Amino acid sequence: MLYNPPAFKETDLAALQTQIAASGLTTLISVGADGPIVSNLPIVFDPAPGQYGTIAGHIARANPQWRESDLSKPALALFMGTDAYVSPGWYETKREHGKVVPTWNYSMIVARGRLEVFEDFETLRMQVETLTRRFEAGFEHPWEVTDAPEDF
Numbered sequence: 001m002l003y004n005p006p007a008f009k010e011t012d013l014a015a016l017q018t019q020i021a022a023s024g025l026t027t028l029i030s031v032g033a034d035g036p037i038v039s040n041l042p043i044v045f046d047p048a049p050g051q052y053g054t055i056a057g058h059i060a061r062a063n064p065q066w067r068e069s070d071l072s073k074p075a076l077a078l079f080m081g082t083d084a085y086v087s088p089g090w091y092e093t094k095r096e097h098g099k100v101v102p103t104w105n106y107s108m109i110v111a112r113g114r115l116e117v118f119e120d121f122e123t124l125r126m127q128v129e130t131l132t133r134r135f136e137a138g139f140e141h142p143w144e145v146t147d148a149p150e151d152f
Helices: 013-022 092-096 121-136
Strands: 025-032 035-046 054-057 075-086 103-113
Touching: 013 035, 013 075, 013 103, 025 054, 035 121, 054 121
Parallel strands: none
Antiparallel strands: 025 035, 025 075, 035 054, 075 103
16 A cells, blocks of 8 residues: 555545545556556546445456456555655755755545446446546537447
8 A cells, every 4th residue: 555654644534535526537556367457547436335435437348457357356546636846945954954855745545445347238338428428528519428329
């Protein structure tokens, strides 16, 4: 898991859920027979199911991660926020005693849980439609799943 100094750890579940819900993309890390498998995928977040909510995404059929992941082992979803380099020159203590080092400030959420893979047509279509509505919502003429040929 990610090293997270206690002073910087966010424990407010609602704040974490809000950040995940605002994310459009996660980095999914699962484990397969040959080790870690990594993909970026679009997601939607539903805070209602389970203790922490459910992250739902879509992996292209051509991407082997959905077939090669060991579903008996937990996977990680990484959500990166903003980040910035912090120079030692910004600290008053640099001039006082010089005992400062550079660092990096960043925001990241690591969600851990079991993957569930589904292939049935209705569930898959519903998931793709949900993702499409989410990401097309800001367009004047949003694309819809029904705009593609049915067999596509």
